[in-house]
Amino acid sequence: MILTKFDIGQRVWAASTSGSPTRMVCPDCLGERVWACTLPNGEHINIECPTCNYGFDGSRGTVEGDYSYSADVHEGIVSKIAANTFDEEVNYTILESGRYFNESVVFSSEAEARACAASLASEIADRVRIQNIEHRARKRKDHPGSRVSYLRREVTNKRKEIERTLEHISNLQQQHPRMKIAEAK
Numbered sequence: 500m501i502l503t504k505f506d507i508g509q510r511v512w513a514a515s516t517s518g519s520p521t522r523m524v525c526p527d528c529l530g531e532r533v534w535a536c537t538l539p540n541g542e543h544i545n546i547e548c549p550t551c552n553y554g555f556d557g558s559r560g561t562v563e564g565d566y567s568y569s570a571d572v573h574e575g576i577v578s579k580i581a582a583n584t585f586d587e588e589v590n591y592t593i594l595e596s597g598r599y600f601n602e603s604v605v606f607s608s609e610a611e612a613r614a615c616a617a618s619l620a621s622e623i624a625d626r627v628r629i630q631n632i633e634h635r636a637r638k639r640k641d642h643p644g645s646r647v648s649y650l651r652r653e654v655t656n657k658r659k660e661i662e663r664t665l666e667h668i669s670n671l672q673q674q675h676p677r678m679k680i681a682e683a684k
């Protein structure tokens with residue numbers, strides 16, 4: 500026989516957490532949404548920032564940061580108790596919330612539920628922070644060249660290519676002063 504902490508009809512408080520991603524200013528365009536590039540001939544062009552570009556919306560100037568976790572408390576009446584005789588797990592359905600909660604997070608006072616929710620939220624945040632650090636370290640190890648450094652290199656290569664072409668044109672103009680070279684628009 501399983502003894503349950505609460506009965507049907509009893510008022511309880513249950514702890515839970517919910518996570519949502521924070522948004523942070525894009526580290527590559529600093530929120531400007533474009534990369535301002537100067538060509539060797541002095542021409543300025545703006546390239547849409549590829550780091551914060553999410554398809555149809557174009558560059559947003561922000562990227563998703565780490566998740567933040569809030570501590571939630573649900574107050575209500577126990578409407579159903581489900582006890583599993585195999586692992587002695589007890590779950591309570593709380594009428595007002597329409598959700599069920601494991602006995603370990605259900606309390607007879609709001610203060611206890613609040614303290615539990617707060618510690619759950621900070622536990623998850625710590626775990627995620629460690630996972631993110633490990634993930635980023637692994638990513639750096641696996642892919643020493645990130646997408647952004649790849650794109651930076653691409654832009655540099657294109658600039659060098661343009662530089663070489665302009666130099667070639669100016670050489671041709673010096674060698675053949677009477678030859679007219681159409682300026683690219």
Ligand SMILES: [Zn+2]
Pocket residue numbers: 525526527528529530532533548549550551552558559560561
């Ligand atoms: Zn950006």
